[in-house]
Every structure is written in structure tokens, then in C-alpha cells.
Amino acid sequence: MGVEQRSSKTLQALWLVAGNLCSLLFGLGSMAVLGRYLTTEQYGTYRQVLYVYQTLLILFSLGMPRAYSYFLVRMPVEEGRSFVAKMRRMFLGLGAGFAVLLYAGAGGVAQVLENPALAPALRIFAPTPLLLMPVLGIESLLVALDRARLNALYVLFNRLTTAVGVLLPVVARDMGVEGAVGGFVAAGLVNFAVGSWVERLPFRRAARRPTRVSVREILAFSFPLFTAGLWGFVILSVSPFFVGRYLGAEAFAQYANGYVELPVAAWIVGATSTVLLPLFSRMQHDGRSGLEIVGVWRGVIVKSAKIIYPLSLFCCFFALPIVELVYGAEYRDAALFLQIITPVNLLRVVPYAPVLFALGRGRDFSRAHCATALLLVAGEALCVRWFPATAAIAAVQTLCTAGCLVALMVALRRAVAVGWRQLLPAAALSKLLLLSSVASGASRLAVGSVGSWNGLAGAFLLAAALYAVLCALCGVGYADLLQPLLGSEGALSRCGGVVGRAVSRVMNK
Known part of the structure; x- marks a missing residue:
């Protein structure tokens, strides 16, 4: 692999890191605020809701998000849109089953964890898998198609929307753990709409033909x-x-x-x-x-x-x-x-x-x-x-x-x-x-x-x-x-070129 290709892959990883850094800051900020506005029991309940979702997500995703990275680089771009649509239909079905299980099993999960407050929170949270699972593989999709910068922007928007959705009901209306969970669901609806639009961008100029996968x-x-x-x-x-x-x-x-x-x-x-x-x-x-x-x-x-x-x-x-x-x-x-x-x-x-x-x-x-x-x-x-x-x-x-x-x-x-x-x-x-x-x-x-x-x-x-x-x-x-x-393809280099040209124009005047 040549130096330019290694540099390109490093730059892609750095774009992902940049997006996740912003995600980290929003996540830490959200948890810090919730830890101060909710009681210890309420905060523990909110974290248990996320714990149940994140652990079950591993089960219901079937390992499929990584399929984007594996298959998209092995097929013509014309098949990409059809492949993504097929994956989306599969995720919709899995998300629907996940949502039903969360709602129907909320009482049982609360009983197992011996936290009665967990059941109503899980029922409010239940629509989340149906909203977020169809856009679960966007990161792998965009990186496989060399769109890491777009992915960083999408991650930033996603986390900002989630942070605002979770914190606003708690800070502004003092709605407790139910407000935080409801805000998470509302943010999921926005992120579903934006993610559905973003995943189509790499294929907007490509012809479409059925995927062979x-x-x-x-x-x-x-x-x-x-x-x-x-x-x-x-x-x-x-x-x-x-x-x-x-x-x-x-x-x-x-x-x-x-x-x-x-x-x-x-x-x-x-x-x-x-x-x-x-x-x-x-x-x-x-x-x-x-x-x-x-x-x-x-x-x-x-x-x-x-x-x-x-x-x-x-x-x-x-x-x-x-x-x-x-x-x-x-x-x-x-x-x-x-x-x-x-x-x-x-x-x-x-x-x-x-x-x-x-x-x-x-x-x-x-x-x-x-x-x-x-x-x-x-x-x-x-x-x-x-x-x-x-x-x-x-x-x-x-x-x-x-x-x-x-x-x-x-x-x-x-x-x-x-x-x-x-x-x-x-x-x-x-x-x-x-x-x-x-x-x-x-x-x-x-x-x-x-x-x-x-x-x-x-x-x-x-x-x-x-x-x-x-x-x-x-x-x-x-x-x-x-x-x-800092290289010729780097963002800092381009910014330096823009600044240099602007200074040159000023000096010439």
C-alpha cells in the first residue's frame, strides 16, 4: 500500500476520531448535567434504560452493520443503492421486533433488576430501536465509500440532537427520568430522518441496478x-x-x-x-x-x-x-x-x-x-x-x-x-x-x-x-x-492556501 493511500486512510480515521471526540464531549456534558438535575436513583434508572438498550442492540443487530464495510468495496457503485435498501429492510424488521420486546418485556426487566421505576421508562423508550436501527450502519457505509468527513458531520449532528433532546425536558421542565427518555425518543425521530437522507447521498449520481449480494x-x-x-x-x-x-x-x-x-x-x-x-x-x-x-x-x-x-x-x-x-x-x-x-x-x-x-x-x-x-x-x-x-x-x-x-x-x-x-x-x-x-x-x-x-x-x-x-x-x-x-490533501493545508491567497490579494491592493 502506497504512502498516499496510507495517508488517506489515516486521514479518514482522524475524521472519525474528530466526530467521536465531539460525540464524547456531548455525552460527558449530558451525563454531568443529568447527574446534577436527577436524584441518584433517577440517574441510575436512566443509565439502566441505556444499559438494557445497548446490550440488546448487540443481539438484535445480528452483526450486520459491518456488512457495509465488507461488501460495498467488492461491488460496483451501481449496486450500492440496491444493497443499502436491502440492508435497510432487514434492519426495519429487526428494529420492529426489538421495539415490541422492549415494550412487552419492560415489566419483566424491571423485576429482574429490582427497580420498579424502570418499567415505565422502558415503555416510553420502546420506539427507539425502530427509529435508530435502520440507520445503524451509516458509519460503516460512509467510510467504505471514502466519505469519512461527511460521517463526522453526521455523528456531530446526531449527538447534538440527542443531547438537546435528553437535557431540555429535564433542565427546562423538570420532567425527571421520563422526560429524559422521552427526549431521547424525540431525538431519535430527527436522527432517523436525517440518516435516511445521508445514506442516499453517495449514490445520488450513480445508476441503479440490483445487487448480486x-x-x-x-x-x-x-x-x-x-x-x-x-x-x-x-x-x-x-x-x-x-x-x-x-x-x-x-x-x-x-x-x-x-x-x-x-x-x-x-x-x-x-x-x-x-x-x-x-x-x-x-x-x-x-x-x-x-x-x-x-x-x-x-x-x-x-x-x-x-x-x-x-x-x-x-x-x-x-x-x-x-x-x-x-x-x-x-x-x-x-x-x-x-x-x-x-x-x-x-x-x-x-x-x-x-x-x-x-x-x-x-x-x-x-x-x-x-x-x-x-x-x-x-x-x-x-x-x-x-x-x-x-x-x-x-x-x-x-x-x-x-x-x-x-x-x-x-x-x-x-x-x-x-x-x-x-x-x-x-x-x-x-x-x-x-x-x-x-x-x-x-x-x-x-x-x-x-x-x-x-x-x-x-x-x-x-x-x-x-x-x-x-x-x-x-x-x-x-x-x-x-x-x-498537513499534507497537500489535508484540511489544514487547504485552509493555509485560502489564507495565503487572501493575504496576497490584500498585499497586491
């Missing part, structure tokens, strides 16, 4: 993702279930606010995976070797680690002030969970799924999640019986998740048939980990306690400055991340 082929590709999703459903839901069921709504709120994978890590890896799956699918379809795929993959790991490692270590060292400033002093116990999840954040730099699925090894992906789910259920059942503490449940979750990621690494090594030294850039990752730890640890020692946003910002700037100095001394560069933005 059948429903059976789509399901054959998606089935390993679906089975992995089933086990992923267990992995994501078992810890919150045990916490909510046996330790109460308040403990659930603490756990939900603290035991969260670093959003930056999640959307960086999500962005790279979204970009890499169509790329690897095309490379495999064109008969490229495993070594070529590994070469691209290693570069992505190091680029991701350059961003994720320093941020993860900073959040670990400053977990308490971060939690207190975002959610309030009553959620200070959540800081421990933010520290416990740090190893998972560090291991997430590796995008496993794109390589495994592009090489037809989806079953290995599913098997690793199956083993993790079984171990997690057994481990947390023992925790509830012998060590009924939220911290113990979080520790077991971290150990099992880390084990899953290691198992995926082993499966990937077998798939590409290379040695460990060729597969994993261990030296580069170790150096980044050490430099990040030293910079954040020194900042923590220098700043001490942090009680304000200005203090936290100062601590971050100090850690960033120390990290930059250490990187310069140790030969760690960031040119590979900045070059796509």
Missing part, C-alpha cells in the same frame, strides 16, 4: 459476528446485572459512571476498525499476502497507542478528580473503577476484528468471546457469593476481558502465520507505556490534589509537556499522525 450471503458473513455479539451481550451485561441485582441502584450508578472504557480508546479503535475492514477486505479479495496486511496492522497499533496510552495513564493517575469534577463529589467511589479498567484500555489498541473477518476467521473471534463469557459468569457468581463488593466484580470483569484480548491475539497470529516479533511491535508499545507512566505520575506528584477544572487542565498540560519532552529525548515522533492533516 443475497440475504444469505449477508447472514453468512454476519453470523460469526452475531454469535460473538451473543457472547458480547453476556460480557457487557453480566457485571451490571450482578451489581444492579444484588448491590442496588446506587451501586449501579457508581459502577456505571466509573467502570467505563476510556471513550477515546473506544472511538479511536472503533474508527480504525471501521476504516481497516473495507481495506483488508479489498486486500484479501485482491490476493494480497498476510505479511502485507500485518505491515499495515502494526502501523495502526503504534499510531493508536500514541494517543491512547498517555490518555489512559493520565485518567488512571487522576481518576478521583476526574470523577468528582464530571459527576460530583457523591460519585467519588467511582474513581476506583476507572482505575481498575485501565489494563483493558491499554490492550484495546489492537484492532483484532478487521483482520480476522477479512481473512475468514470470524469463528475464532466468536470462540474467544464464548470462553470469556463463560469464565465471567462463573467468576462473578463466585464474587456475589463470597466477595459481594462492586470492586471485586469490576476486577473479575477486567481480568476476563484482558484474557479475551490475549486469546484474540493468539488467533490472529495463527491466521496470518507469522512470528510474534513480526506481529506485535512490543518495543514501541513498551516505550510508549513507560513514557506515559512517567509523565502522568510526575504530573500527579507535582500538582497534588485537584479541585477545579482549571487545576485538572493544568495537570493535563503539565503531563502533556513532560510527555512531549520525553518523546523528543527518546526519539518517539508524531509526524505519522500529523502528516495527513
